[in-house]
Amino acid sequence: MRITVPVLAMVSLFCLAAPVAAQDVPVEVAGGYALVRFQDQDAAPFENVPAGWFASGAVEVGGRLPLAIVGEVSGHYKNDEAFGFEADLDTYTFLGGVRYYRRLARLTPFGQFLAGGAWSKGEVRALRFMEKGTDFAIQPGGGVDVRLTSRLSARGTAHWLRIMPTDEREDVDAFRLDVGIVIRFGST
Numbered sequence: 001m002r003i004t005v006p007v008l009a010m011v012s013l014f015c016l017a018a019p020v021a022a023q024d025v026p027v028e029v030a031g032g033y034a035l036v037r038f039q040d041q042d043a044a045p046f047e048n049v050p051a052g053w054f055a056s057g058a059v060e061v062g063g064r065l066p067l068a069i070v071g072e073v074s075g076h077y078k079n080d081e082a083f084g085f086e087a088d089l090d091t092y093t094f095l096g097g098v099r100y101y102r103r104l105a106r107l108t109p110f111g112q113f114l115a116g117g118a119w120s121k122g123e124v125r126a127l128r129f130m131e132k133g134t135d136f137a138i139q140p141g142g143g144v145d146v147r148l149t150s151r152l153s154a155r156g157t158a159h160w161l162r163i164m165p166t167d168e169r170e171d172v173d174a175f176r177l178d179v180g181i182v183i184r185f186g187s188t
Contacts, residue, residue, distance in 0.1 A: 024187045026060040028068075030155055032180020036076045036091075039173040049089070052076040054178050058099060068099040070112055072139075074176075085126045092119045093161070095139055108153070111142040118163045135165045145182050153182040 034052035056072035078089045097114035121132035141159030148154060161174040 025062070026184065026186045028058050028182050028184045029056070030058075030180050030182040031055040032155065032178055034074050034076065034176055034178045036161070037175045047078075049076045049078045049091070051078065054180065066101050066103065068101065069096070070099045070114060071096045072114060085124045087122065087124045090121045093117070093137055093139070094119070095137065097139075106147045108145040108147070109142070110144070112140070114139040114141075118161075120163070133165070135163050137161060137163045139176075141176070143178070151184050153184070155180045155182050 032054060034054045036049040036052055038047045038049060052075060054072060054074040056070060058068040058070045060066075060068045072093070072095045074093045076091045080087050080089070093116065095114035095116035097112060097116075099110050099112035101108050101110035115136070115138045117134050118137035119132070119134045121130065123130040139159050139161045141157055143155060143157030145153040145155050155178065157176075157178040159176040159178070161176050163172040163174070165171070
């Protein structure tokens, strides 16, 4: 399951990209590695979740402002020990929003604001305990694309992720770093 979801997300993005390549509208798909540090209110200040991925797509809206509509999915996984038992934590985000960018010679810095849902599951198999749910999430952040060729770039980003449960649970804050590859289609 942990490998299937990111592979399916990446294959879906690249399959959708082929028909878009014939269009004049600038479109990009990106994917890569994501590291998340969740803030833990009760224990250590931050909890690293080193196994993660992201996949995103963006369509430039054109006009006078350099804006793009963005969609992004990500997955983050951790296996740890809780109360002497093995515990798993899986978190997926499904976000959409807007990106403002500035194209320079080889660099494209950008800022973006995304909002959507975060699905999380915590499980301690030995105790047959599992809790899961979907909550509202926001993710402001930014990054830079470094152009490698006319259609290919390397991407580095930093985001603040806030997950806001609808019940009595406290909000969860996280810091996320991504590195990946961007493929552009259409006129740029």
